[in-house]
Amino acid sequence: MKVIYTDSLVIGGGLAGLRVAIAAMQRGYDTIILSLVPAKRSHSAAAQGGMQASLGATIKGEGDDEEIHFADTVKGSDWGCDQDVARMFVNTSPKAIRQLSAWGVPWSRVRRGDREVVINGEKVIITEKDEAHGLITARDFGGTKKWRTCYTSDGAGHTMLYAMDNKAIQMGIPIHERKEAIALIHEDGVCHGAIVRDLISGELIAYVAKATTIATGGYGRLYSITTNAIISEGIGNAIALETGIAALGNMEAVQFHPTAIVPVGILTTEGCRGDGGLLLDKDGYRFMPDYEPGKKELASRDVVSRRMTEHMRKGKGVPSRYGDHLWLDITLLGRKHIEKNLREVKEICEYFLGIDPVEEYIPVRPTQHYSMGGIRTKPTGESPTLKGLFSAGEAACWDMHGFNRLGGNSVAETVVAGMIVGEFVADYCAANALNVSTSTIQRFMKQEEKKITDLLVRDFGENPFQLKAEMQKIMMDKVGIFRNGEDLSQAVEELKVLNRRAKKIALRNRISSSNPELVEAIRVPKMIKLAQCVAYGALLRTESRGAHAREDFPERNDRDWLKRTLTTWKDDSADMPEVFYEDLDVMKMEMPPGSRGYGVDNTVHHPDTVKRELEIEEIKKANPGADRFELQELLNPIPIPEKFKGKNERIGRGFK
Amino acid sequence: MSDQERVLKFQIFRYNPLKKGDKPRMVTYEVTEAPGMTIFIALNDIREQQDPSIQFDFVCRAGICGSCAMVVNGQPTLACRTLTSLYEDGEIKLLPLPGFELIGDLSVNTGKFMRAMSERVESWIHDTRADDVNYEKLEERMDPDVADEIYELERCVECGCCVSACATKRMRPDFLSAVGFMRLARFALDPRDKRTDDEFYEIMGDDDGVFGCMTLLGCEDYCPKDLPHQTQIAYLRRKMVLIR
Ligand SMILES: Cc1cc2nc3c(=O)[nH]c(=O)nc-3n(C[C@H](O)[C@H](O)[C@H](O)COP(=O)(O)OP(=O)(O)OC[C@H]3O[C@@H](n4cnc5c(N)ncnc54)[C@H](O)[C@@H]3O)c2cc1C
Ligand code: SF4
Ligand code: SF4
Ligand code: FES
Numbered sequence: 077m078k079v080i081y082t083d084s085l086v087i088g089g090g091l092a093g094l095r096v097a098i099a100a101m102q103r104g105y106d107t108i109i110l111s112l113v114p115a116k117r118s119h120s121a122a123a124q125g126g127m128q129a130s131l132g133a134t135i136k137g138e139g140d141d142e143e144i145h146f147a148d149t150v151k152g153s154d155w156g157c158d159q160d161v162a163r164m165f166v167n168t169s170p171k172a173i174r175q176l177s178a179w180g181v182p183w184s185r186v187r188r189g190d191r192e193v194v195i196n197g198e199k200v201i202i203t204e205k206d207e208a209h210g211l212i213t214a215r216d217f218g219g220t221k222k223w224r225t226c227y228t229s230d231g232a233g234h235t236m237l238y239a240m241d242n243k244a245i246q247m248g249i250p251i252h253e254r255k256e257a258i259a260l261i262h263e264d265g266v267c268h269g270a271i272v273r274d275l276i277s278g279e280l281i282a283y284v285a286k287a288t289t290i291a292t293g294g295y296g297r298l299y300s301i302t303t304n305a306i307i308s309e310g311i312g313n314a315i316a317l318e319t320g321i322a323a324l325g326n327m328e329a330v331q332f333h334p335t336a337i338v339p340v341g342i343l344t345t346e347g348c349r350g351d352g353g354l355l356l357d358k359d360g361y362r363f364m365p366d367y368e369p370g371k372k373e374l375a376s377r378d379v380v381s382r383r384m385t386e387h388m389r390k391g392k393g394v395p396s397r398y399g400d401h402l403w404l405d406i407t408l409l410g411r412k413h414i415e416k417n418l419r420e421v422k423e424i425c426e427y428f429l430g431i432d433p434v435e436e437y438i439p440v441r442p443t444q445h446y447s448m449g450g451i452r453t454k455p456t457g458e459s460p461t462l463k464g465l466f467s468a469g470e471a472a473c474w475d476m477h478g479f480n481r482l483g484g485n486s487v488a489e490t491v492v493a494g495m496i497v498g499e500f501v502a503d504y505c506a507a508n509a510l511n512v513s514t515s516t517i518q519r520f521m522k523q524e525e526k527k528i529t530d531l532l533v534r535d536f537g538e539n540p541f542q543l544k545a546e547m548q549k550i551m552m553d554k555v556g557i558f559r560n561g562e563d564l565s566q567a568v569e570e571l572k573v574l575n576r577r578a579k580k581i582a583l584r585n586r587i588s589s590s591n592p593e594l595v596e597a598i599r600v601p602k603m604i605k606l607a608q609c610v611a612y613g614a615l616l617r618t619e620s621r622g623a624h625a626r627e628d629f630p631e632r633n634d635r636d637w638l639k640r641t642l643t644t645w646k647d648d649s650a651d652m653p654e655v656f657y658e659d660l661d662v663m664k665m666e667m668p669p670g671s672r673g674y675g676v677d678n679t680v681h682h683p684d685t686v687k688r689e690l691e692i693e694e695i696k697k698a699n700p701g702a703d704r705f706e707l708q709e710l711l712n713p714i715p716i717p718e719k720f721k722g723k724n725e726r727i728g729r730g731f732k
Numbered sequence: 733m734s735d736q737e738r739v740l741k742f743q744i745f746r747y748n749p750l751k752k753g754d755k756p757r758m759v760t761y762e763v764t765e766a767p768g769m770t771i772f773i774a775l776n777d778i779r780e781q782q783d784p785s786i787q788f789d790f791v792c793r794a795g796i797c798g799s800c801a802m803v804v805n806g807q808p809t810l811a812c813r814t815l816t817s818l819y820e821d822g823e824i825k826l827l828p829l830p831g832f833e834l835i836g837d838l839s840v841n842t843g844k845f846m847r848a849m850s851e852r853v854e855s856w857i858h859d860t861r862a863d864d865v866n867y868e869k870l871e872e873r874m875d876p877d878v879a880d881e882i883y884e885l886e887r888c889v890e891c892g893c894c895v896s897a898c899a900t901k902r903m904r905p906d907f908l909s910a911v912g913f914m915r916l917a918r919f920a921l922d923p924r925d926k927r928t929d930d931e932f933y934e935i936m937g938d939d940d941g942v943f944g945c946m947t948l949l950g951c952e953d954y955c956p957k958d959l960p961h962q963t964q965i966a967y968l969r970r971k972m973v974l975i976r
Pocket of ligand 3: 888894910914956958959
């Protein structure tokens with residue numbers, strides 16, 4: 077039995093995993109990163125749009141600060157987020173972006189003087205201040221009050237990931253590539269590492285660690301059409317679920333992005349609309365202002381996706397052999413802008429659609445994009461139920477996004493969570509000894525070996541590729557943008573059947589080393605379990621919140637549903653997960669539930685909301701001289717690590 | 733996108749070095765073309781419908797991550813963004829990218845090569861103060877044009893096409909290659925990196941470095957991100973010649 081020991085094991089080499097590893101290494105702990113692919117190929121590289129940080133350097137970001145970023149984030153989440161975490165996040169994001177700048181990200185900078193931009197379909201001139209020249213600039217994104225999304229031309233994620241991986245290489249952090257964690261090792265409620273399969277040799281290796289962090293990204297590939305990479309299959313979430321102890325949070329919260337190209341689902345960034353692009357229907361008519369006169373194309377993502385779907389249901393979609401779609405028009409931005417700031421979009425249009433977006437409209441449709449749900453953690457990043465298991469990035473339900481995340485807040489989360497959770501991982505390494513018996517490691521190893529042997533000897537059975545396609549279709553058709561009780565019940569039943577069938581997979585290619593069919597056979601049963609968590613959670617949640625939109629329960633119902641869904645899978649032989657709930661405490665909220673300001677407000681309010689509003693008024697009255705920092709301390713004291721507590725400087729206002 | 737259905741003929745290099753007795757060979761597969769089909773879609777179709785053992789690497793399937801470079805009808809390129817409709821006679825021959833360790837079939841270990849490259853060129857900002865920066869304060873300013881220029885050179889996706897197209901690399905196994913030169917040019921341009929020309933010389937001032945390059949520019953021809961190899965290699969060379 078091959079065993080590798082380390083202090084901090086990080087599963088996932090995307091932005092979040094790399095940053096956690098760097099933090100633990102900086103504090104002197106041995107760290108190993110595992111990744112399915114070379115770290116620089118992780119899906120973080122695909123983020124084109126940018127990262128939200130309230131630097132307020134561009135003139136259109138003037139006046140921005142943590143308070144406004146906080147309010148946008150909480151509203152965006154439809155009050156489903158953990159406000160302590162959202163607070164830690166907005167306070168740390170400016171530091172994270174400045175650190176990345178020192179580590180090499182060539183963020184696009186403010187250029188003094190006039191420049192032409194497109195706002196609300198019109199060309200306007202804005203004038204950047206002299207004193208802002210050379211600072212990090214920002215663009216507009218959906219659901220934000222200020223221009224806050226910092227970017228590198230069209231390659232924010234790419235440059236962030238390269239800088240982060242380069243930093244890890246500089247620090248000599250080992251990254252074991254082409255390795256897949258397939259089970260967690262745990263005993264008596266403590267996690268001790270993972271059983272890992274080498275994707276080339278097929279060998280199973282036990283990685284034993286004090287702290288284990290899952291940073292494996294999202295689970296978009298549960299759906300047949302998604303913007304996500306083909307490795308975004310949620311296996312990290314699944315192995316946490318399979319412990320029976322760690323819980324997954326809000327799995328039904330799945331975001332659809334308004335503008336992926338038809339049919340393949342590759343994303344065109346929100347930057348297209350942020351920079352002034354418009355959505356048009358089959359008549360070339362700009363329809364979003366009719367639905368959302370305020371934010372129009374730049375309403376929150378979930379809102380725009382639903383409005384587009386509604387509009388297509390009215391017969392206004394452009395028919396095609398792949399079903400209806402709408403148009404994204406960026407022609408008005410001009411060649412120069414597109415070739416510099418939206419070049420990746422241009423390349424995608426040229427290669428995959430054979431069109432030039434400078435001249436032609438882009439066929440788009442809302443498409444699965446982001447997983448708000450994930451491994452439920454405390455604000456420290458640790459699972460509340462399985463000690464020593466941490467999670468960060470899209471894989472986690474740290475819960476700053478609640479039921480809808482804002483564009484640009486995700487890559488920001490990966491690095492901020494990486495910084496914060498990384499500190500707590502290091503603390504955990506300092507406070508705990510490596511303490512696990514060989515027999516425990518052996519037991520987990522044997523269990524995984526047996527599963528693989530069973531697969532390799534079975535003569536007849538199910539085809540894993542087929543099972544996966546069936547699952548993806550169910551999710552797409554029945555657990556999509558708009559949901560209803562009938563479809564969801566069917567999805568839950570059909571997935572249950574798939575779960576049973578997935579226990580009898582047989583292979584055509586029966587070798588244990590490098591074998592894509594075996595990889596699929598190991599993953600598919602796990603993916604089906606996750607799909608069941610999503611579908612079942614969606615069926616039970618009889619309200620609409622953020623990206624979870626129930627046609628049969630259109631109102632947001634704070635009275636009954638201001639709670640986080642938790643899902644566990646205690647008994648491996650069961651064919652359904654267990655679901656329970658965790659209340660969000662209105663009386664502790666810095667920002668009690670209100671209206672997001674889209675469409676009609678039909679919220680069923682929580683009885684505590686008014687109480688808390690009054691309480692906040694009282695607190696404000698009792699402390700008339702308190703500045704925004706003191707007020708925040710009174711309303712929402714949070715456990716931010718010492719290192720990141722300081723105030724952030726901005727031009728024109730210093731540290732105020 | 734054409735609507736007519738045709739049957740594509742894929743000739744694919746097959747060899748699994750880990751399988752005892754396996755020998756390199758070309759195998760032909762037939763696939764019915766679909767509108768908008770890419771080599772990514774076709775290969776998955778082959779894996780799912782015909783031969784589940786076939787190995788290849790895709791991650792983003794959008795031409796962004798650099799995982800899927802292979803030799804398509806003699807030319808190294810990103811397979812995921814290559815439409816099958818580009819090939820008029822419907823015959824597509826796929827070989828693994830040469831110059832890298834073969835994992836199996838069309839899968840090669842570019843990751844290992846690129847990590848070694850990054851370590852060799854020390855692909856990070858060299859500034860002893862970088863770790864003591866106070867992140868609460870305004871970031872250090874940078875000229876907007878310089879930021880844009882750095883990004884232009886950082887668009888490399890480490891796909892390895894330039895390496896596989898380089899004649900010098902074939903003769904000199906330790907040749908740094910265009911991807912390494914591009915990375916060096918990127919850091920040499922960056923005012924945050926405090927390395928001196930002498931320090932850069934140590935890394936590339938020999939025949940395995942920029943003096944070994946024959947400027948035949950296979951790299952520039954095949955780079956899927958259209959990076960300016962010619963100008964950057966010339967720039968590095970001038971810079972290095974001035975030193976000694
Ligand atoms: C097309 C696209 C564009 C986007 N644009 C933006 C944007 O502009 N702004 C923004 O804020 N957000 C954006 N997002 C979202 C954002 O990019 C992601 O949420 C974020 O990058 C996720 O980072 P991560 O580190 O959590 O995971 P990832 O970057 O997905 O990394 C996951 C890592 O885990 C590894 N892994 C997975 N499973 C295993 C396993 N079982 N064993 C070992 N390793 C494993 C993988 O190899 C990989 O290294 C975009 C997303 C998409 C799909
Ligand atoms: S110019 Fe020719 S020799 Fe030099 S790196 Fe490019 S391909 Fe290789
Ligand atoms: S320089 Fe171009 S060809 Fe070479 S690895 Fe980078 S992207 Fe690929
Ligand atoms: S799969 Fe990412 S570039 Fe081809």
